[in-house]
Amino acid sequence: MARKHSKHLLPGFGLTMGVSLFYITLLILLPIAAMLLKVAGMGLPEFWRIISSRRAIAAYQITFSSAFYATLINGTVGLLLAWVLTRYRFPGRRVLDALVDLPFALPTAVAGLVLVTLFAETGWYGQLLEPNGLKVNYTQLGIVLAMAFTSIPFVVRSVQPVLEEVDQSLESAAETLGANRWQVFTRIVWPTIMPAFIGGCVLSFARSLGEFGAVVFIAGNIPGVTEIVSLLIYIRLDEYNYEAAAALAFVLLLVAFLTLIATNALSAWQTRYVERSA
Template sequence: MSLSALSLKRSSILPGFGLSLGYTLVYLSIIVLLPLAALVLKASGLGLSGLWSIGVQPRVFAALKTSFTLALAAAAINVVFGVIVAWVLTRYEFPGRRLLDAAVDLPFALPTAVAGIALAAIYAPNGWIGALIAPLGWKIAFTPLGIVIALIFIGLPFIVRTVQPVIVDLEQDVEEASASLGATRLQTLSRVILPALTPALLTGFALAFARGVGEYGSVIFIAGNLPFISEIAPLLIVVKLEEFNYEGATAIAIWMLAISFFILLAINLIQAWSRRRFGNV
């Protein structure tokens, strides 16, 4: 038996490695790889020059830029406030904590169209919040800012639920030892707590970003959908399909797939580096 085969068999004390690996490959191929392969095959008829010409069209480029930049911005904001929410729900006892903890998962269960309608009603110029800021000359609904708020709404649970178990496992003795050695609260946060949370934060960031890039239902009701201003790439794909421009829709989807892949790959590489740098936490 070769050393490689021996190492594979010793990778787990549980039996059934071959069956489990075969099931995993078949399942992923049917659910993930085959649809993506069909998408690439559909776009192959355009050729690289055709994909490039569609991707650099001003309207397509603007929609891709809007989707990716706003998804990154919303995910970054959720990293900050998601950690705060997870910390409060984990470390403090107060009345209603269980209700707040359950409310974090509501964006998972709420239909995205319902969420979009609710957000548009609240942040519209005549809505509860929109009416308060309208006299100041500010506008949230039907602007890129409205898209960011929608993406924050649907992305927050990814950060909270990813970071929360890590905070639970953090030993408070380490924080107390840091304080006893003369470290300030800021030093304890930056040198003890955040390094332990970094791998989980990167995972939550990647999940929130991926969800935000492909989000459609909760965005179209609050975005305004103005080309070159607040039009997202998924909406432009739907527009192309309604125009029976299947090649154009496929090309935009390929661009989204390629850009998302490289961004998520970069995040995974940073996450792998952080695990080596700060240890497995």
């Protein structure tokens, strides 16, 4: 059997290559190509008119700024959770560790349903917040919280393994030499975890940009105020305006491409960074 593929020691090259290419071509590349063809067929002026319409630009602004705020929240919360989970031993740590993944395991529609109920005027949280003038449902704050909830695990799970690997003797050495806690963190811990932290933030941001299920429940979907790009695409489909849906979907697809390239570059950088400091 080794005669056929004398280049390869192990069998199965032809079979696995065949299955992979068949699957990728038929299920991933063909559908994406179909949409790209649709966009290519509409002509540049028409494409530009759709993606630069006032309603589309408002949707980009709301989506990007909300994803940005959600990422800020997740960066902070994620760093705190990763630190506490790796550095301290306390009762309930294992449960907390497992719970961090809840937002990934819970369907986004369920997340949306829960959030809109929690923050309703009479909801468990809403009845405490609304008398103080803090309205969450049907505002941008709701979008930010929905995006933040659905992407909590990214930063935690990116930073956690790196924190576990950090050589703690360096920290003890720095402390013996008179460095205070803050100096130890900023000079020793932070430089080590920074690439993983940024990587986690990029993933969190990308996920927030594309989040749909959780957001539609809580946003109220008011054009120009709480209408995200994904929802605008959905509305265009509902109106049978397929060209507009394709053009806007192309914009989101482009952003997804860019984040994929950014994460690949980041992980390459992280590998070099770790090798250099080792």
